[in-house]
Amino acid sequence: DGGITQSPKYLFRKEGQNVTLSCEQNLNHDAMYWYRQDPGQGLRLIYYSQIVNDFQKGDIAEGYSVSREKKESFPLTVTSAQKNPTAFYLCASSRGRQPQHFGDGTRLSIL
Amino acid sequence: GQQLNQSPQSMFIQEGEDVSMNCTSSSIFNTWLWYKQDPGEGPVLLIALYKAGELTSNGRLTAQFGITRKDSFLNISASIPSDVGIYFCAGGNAGGTSYGKLTFGQGTILTVHP
Numbered sequence: 001d002g003g004i005t006q007s008p009k010y011l012f013r014k015e016g017q018n019v020t021l022s023c024e025q026n027l028n029h030d031a032m033y034w035y036r037q038d039p040g041q042g043l044r045l046i047y048y049s050q051i052v053n054d055f056q057k058g059d060i061a062e063g064y065s066v067s068r069e070k071k072e073s074f075p076l077t078v079t080s081a082q083k084n085p086t087a088f089y090l091c092a093s094s095r096g097r098q099p100q101h102f103g104d105g106t107r108l109s110i111l
Numbered sequence: 112g113q114q115l116n117q118s119p120q121s122m123f124i125q126e127g128e129d130v131s132m133n134c135t136s137s138s139i140f141n142t143w144l145w146y147k148q149d150p151g152e153g154p155v156l157l158i159a160l161y162k163a164g165e166l167t168s169n170g171r172l173t174a175q176f177g178i179t180r181k182d183s184f185l186n187i188s189a190s191i192p193s194d195v196g197i198y199f200c201a202g203g204n205a206g207g208t209s210y211g212k213l214t215f216g217q218g219t220i221l222t223v224h225p
Contacts, residue, residue, distance in 0.1 A: 004153075035215075042115070042199060042215035043154075058212070090153050099144050100213060102153030 003027065004103035006091050011108045013078065013085060021076045021106045023091035032074035033092040033100060036060060043090060049074055078108060086110050117200055117216030124190055125224050132198060132219045133184040140202035143176050143183035144213065148197045157198075158185070190223050197221070 004025045013019045023032065031050045035043040045058030049068040063082025068074055074093075078085045088107050092100040117134045124130060134143070142161055146154035158169050160176035160183060167174055173186045183200055200216040 006153075040217070042117075042217045043201075043213075044215075045212060048212065092153075099142075099156050099159050101156065102146075104153045105151070107151075 004091060004093055004101060006089075006103035006106050008106060009104070011106055012111050013108060014111050016080045018077055018079050019085075019108065021078070021089055021091075021108070023074045023076065023103060024072055025074075025093045025103075026072060027093060027095070027101070028071075029093035029095040029101075030071070031094045031100075032068070033094075034058075034064075034066065034074070034076045035090040035092065037088040037090060037105075046076065046089075115200060115202060115214050115216040117219055119219060120217065121220040121222070123222045123224065126190060126192060128190055130187040130190055130194070130221060131184060132200075133182060134200035134202070134216045135182045136202055136214075137181070138202075139180040140204055140214075141180065142203040143174070144201040144203065145172075145174050145183070145185045146199045146201065148199065148218075150196075154199055187221075190221075192223050192225055195221055195223050 007022045033048040034046040037043050044060050046064050047066040049055035052071050055066050055068050065077045088105050090105045091103045094100040115134050115136050144159050145157045148154040158174040163180050164178050165176040171188045197218045197220050199218050201213040203211050203213045
């Protein structure tokens, strides 16, 4: 089935560690996005990419990094510089002027 | 950045009641979207609005794109228990060949009592 796959579903990070969240889509969408969701808040944009090998910072990019080497994949690295990484992370993709569609998220917690 | 104010923050209703929620923005959008999120899952698109004044229905859901382009509302008629979840509005300005960035409201938590 076509869709957006995020893995893992749950992830634990030790202090000072970098962790990478995976996002893969087989929808042939050009654009991909990463959002962070905290309890009681809306989604905040971390990074987005409209084309392979290009990406832009969103509203809260500090402490995060991304790459877009393939159209299907847009991994997010939460670096040790991100001081409050505990959150629910959502990946989305879209094509042209169509709305964004979301994966089922990765919940990151600090040990 | 742009701000979206979504209200109410939460609603507790009886099954069968109608529900109304809205979003207002300090800036103009040319697209409004409404999503629903179940616990531990990603948001699912309910309705997309592309034109000021547009009124669109999807089953028991009806949404409107405000004339000023700075607001939108979502109505749910005859609520049922599976309507429980968090509802988000999102505004966007599609340009060029890309859909562009979305700005999300804080969400409305809906609880339906049987």
